[in-house]
Amino acid sequence: MATHTFKKVLLGLFILTQTVTGSTQETKHPQPVKKRPNIGMSYNLVDFSPSFPRKDSVYGFSLMYWRGISSKLDYSLRYNGIFSNKNQNDIISSNRMSSEAEASLHAKAFRDEKFFNPFLSAGIGIGNYRENRWEPYAPLGAGIQINLKSELYLIAQANYRYSFDEKDLPHNMFYSFGITKSLWAKKKAEIPVVADRDNDGVPDNIDACPDQAGLAALQGCPDRDGDGIADKDDECPDAAGPASLKGCPDRDGDGIADKNDKCPDVKGVARYEGCPIPDTDKDGINDEEDKCPTVFGLARYQGCPIPDTDGDGINDEEDKCPNLAGVRENQGCPAIPEEVKKKVSIAAKNILFVTGSAKLQTSSYKGLNEVAKILQENPEMKLNIDGHTDYVGSEEMNQTLSDNRSASVKEYFVSKGIDESRIRSAGHGELEPIADNKTAAGRQKNRRVELLLSYFQ
Numbered sequence: 001m002a003t004h005t006f007k008k009v010l011l012g013l014f015i016l017t018q019t020v021t022g023s024t025q026e027t028k029h030p031q032p033v034k035k036r037p038n039i040g041m042s043y044n045l046v047d048f049s050p051s052f053p054r055k056d057s058v059y060g061f062s063l064m065y066w067r068g069i070s071s072k073l074d075y076s077l078r079y080n081g082i083f084s085n086k087n088q089n090d091i092i093s094s095n096r097m098s099s100e101a102e103a104s105l106h107a108k109a110f111r112d113e114k115f116f117n118p119f120l121s122a123g124i125g126i127g128n129y130r131e132n133r134w135e136p137y138a139p140l141g142a143g144i145q146i147n148l149k150s151e152l153y154l155i156a157q158a159n160y161r162y163s164f165d166e167k168d169l170p171h172n173m174f175y176s177f178g179i180t181k182s183l184w185a186k187k188k189a190e191i192p193v194v195a196d197r198d199n200d201g202v203p204d205n206i207d208a209c210p211d212q213a214g215l216a217a218l219q220g221c222p223d224r225d226g227d228g229i230a231d232k233d234d235e236c237p238d239a240a241g242p243a244s245l246k247g248c249p250d251r252d253g254d255g256i257a258d259k260n261d262k263c264p265d266v267k268g269v270a271r272y273e274g275c276p277i278p279d280t281d282k283d284g285i286n287d288e289e290d291k292c293p294t295v296f297g298l299a300r301y302q303g304c305p306i307p308d309t310d311g312d313g314i315n316d317e318e319d320k321c322p323n324l325a326g327v328r329e330n331q332g333c334p335a336i337p338e339e340v341k342k343k344v345s346i347a348a349k350n351i352l353f354v355t356g357s358a359k360l361q362t363s364s365y366k367g368l369n370e371v372a373k374i375l376q377e378n379p380e381m382k383l384n385i386d387g388h389t390d391y392v393g394s395e396e397m398n399q400t401l402s403d404n405r406s407a408s409v410k411e412y413f414v415s416k417g418i419d420e421s422r423i424r425s426a427g428h429g430e431l432e433p434i435a436d437n438k439t440a441a442g443r444q445k446n447r448r449v450e451l452l453l454s455y456f457q
Contacts, residue, residue, distance in 0.1 A: 034068030035112055036151065042178020046082055048091055048170050058085045058092060064155075066106075066180050074106040074119075080127075091129055091169065100127035102139055112153075117145040121159060127169070135169035138162045143176075151182035208232070235259075320456040324380050333455035336381075340374055340453065347371045348451040351409060358404035360412060368409070371451060372416040383418075384452040385409050385425040388432055390443035395429060402427030409449055424457050 042062040049057070060082035068074050080100035084092045092098045104123025111117075121143060126136045141159030148154060157176040163169040194203035200213040200220055207220030209232065214221040221230035227240035227247055234247030236259065241248040248257035254267040254274060261274030268275040277286035280293045283303060287293040290303030297304040306315035312325035312332060319332030326333040347367025353359060360368075375381055387406030389398040406425040414420050435442035 032068075032112075032151075033071050035066060035074050036068070037183045038064075038066040038151070038153070038180040039183060040064045040066065040153075040155070040178050040180030042078075042155070042176045044080060044082070045175040047173045047175075058082050060097075062176060062178060064178060064180060068112070069105075071111045072108045074108065076102075076104050076106060076123075078102050078104075082127075098127055098129050100125055104139060106143070108145065112145075112147060112151075115147050117147065119143050119145060121157065125161070129169060133168060136164045137169060137172075138164070139174060141174075153180050154178075155180060321380070324455065326455070331456070334380075336453055343367075343370050343374065344451050344453055348449055351449045351451075353405055353408070356401075358401065358408040360408055365412075368412055369416070371453075372413055372418060374453070375413070375418050375422065376416075380455055381453050382422045382424070382455065382457050383413065384450075384454065384457060385423065386450045386452070387425070387427040388434075388446060388448050388450070389430050390433070390446040391430040391437040392443065399427060399429035402429045405449060409451075 040063075042064060044060045044062055045057055046060065047057045060080055062078045062080045064076055064078045066074055066076045078101070080102065082092060082098040082100065084096055084098075102123055102125035104121050106119045106121050108117050108119040119142065121139065121141050123139050124136070125139055126134055128134050139159040139161045141157060143155060143157035146154040146156075155176070155178050157174075159174040159176075161172050161174050163171050194205050196203050196207070197210050198207070198213045198220070200207070200215075202214070202216050202220030204210040207214075209219070209221035209230070212220075212222050214230070215223060218228075218230040221232055223229065223234070224231055224237050225234070225240040225247070227234070227242075229241075229243055229247040231237040234241075236246075236248035236257070239249050241250065241257065245255075245257045248259055250257055250261070251264050252261070252267045252274075254261070254269070256268065256270055256274040258264040261268070262272075263275035266276060269277060272278070277288050279286050279290070281290070281296045281303075283290070283296045283298070285297065285299055285303035290297065291301075292304035295305055298306065301307065306317050308315050308319070309322045310319065310325040310332075312319070312327070314326070314328055314332040316322040319326070321331075321333035324334060327335050329335065347370055350367040351364045352361040353364075354361060371383070375383060385406045387402035387404075387409075389402050391398070393401075404427070406427050410420075410423050410425040413423055430437075430446070433442075433446045434448070435445035437443050437446060
């Protein structure tokens with residue numbers, strides 16, 4: 001009888017699967033947030049023995065009702081029918097079916113739209129077994145829900161059923177494989193008919209330009225220049241341009257639309273209406289950085305010409321006396337009058353020393369005082385003192401003597417109040433003769449101190 005009943009259960013499951021599958025051939029709808037009421041049927045195996053499978057395992061079926069509490073938590077109610085097995089007479093009386101009722105909670109890993117969804121189960125149940133005794137138990141286990149299509153599920157479970165009265169009902173394992181389907185199909189949404197006056201495929205209720213054929217991407221508005229900006233928002237609808245310039249082109253890429261750019265082919269700035277910053281004097285320095293914008297100049301002078309501080313017509317870079325007007329022949333310094341040169345020359349010729357020493361003879365003072373006076377009256381002037389000897393004696397001795405004599409003359413001018421920084425002295429020994437050292441007259445000429453006034457050294 002159990003075999004006959006088992007075949008009936010299998011046939012019932014097949015018919016239920018075909019019926020439920022056929023009923024789902026409607027338009028697919030989005031999965032609800034939580035499971036709507038489902039009914040289903042399953043094929044079961046119950047093993048009351050410690051090992052599995054055994055020949056005395058019993059079989060049955062379930063009628064199931066499932067419903068969601070939340071997106072990941074369901075509850076179920078089920079009726080189980082368990083058939084007797086001729087080898088199993090200890091729990092279920094032969095030639096009868098035991099009935100069970102269960103209520104369980106199922107915690108799912110995912111929402112129902114997932115194809116493969118494992119879950120854990122826990123519940124409470126009661127069964128009517130031999131001698132019409134009712135025994136309570138608690139099913140605890142896990143299962144897998146497979147989403148065949150919208151609201152049609154295959155469900156496989158394995159539960160350990162804990163008996164509250166192990167003497168009359170041993171702990172047991174319960175295995176189930178079944179299918180459930182929603183009690184009703186979701187109604188198809190009715191799509192209202194909306195007019196499309198311009199026949200552009202965009203309904204008038206969402207068409208921003210209902211009387212002009214346009215593009216769906218632009219809410220039904222046209223775009224003549226194809227720049228992605230609707231003509232109604234495009235300040236240059238017949239010339240493509242970026243949205244940042246309201247659809248107008250910018251040939252030179254300076255961020256100023258050509259229609260507002262006075263120099264559309266040259267990058268410029270807005271304050272000059274799209275033109276570059278001007279350079280009036282064409283010296284390569286724009287007027288905003290040029291301190292002399294109308295006069296050609298140099299960058300190192302911030303756009304101004306090389307200055308001529310003393311106004312003598314010789315720029316400061318070429319002028320040895322930039323703060324003192326002079327002449328080009330004297331490198332921008334004033335020309336020294338001939339009468340002054342003559343006085344200095346006479347004074348130099350009358351510079352005499354005690355023989356073999358650097359001590360000045362008193363006869364030298366008159367001429368040196370006149371030169372000192374000239375320096376005092378012309379504070380910009382400088383003085384070069386150069387000492388020379390004849391070739392009598394060693395070269396080293398003559399060099400030392402010429403150094404000392406030129407230094408002695410310098411010390412004299414310093415003693416007269418002339419700043420030391422204005423005087424340069426140097427000895428040249430016997431290396432620069434101006435006459436023949438072989439004659440007494442020549443040697444006398446070579447023993448000399450030269451004085452030279454200048455405005456630079």
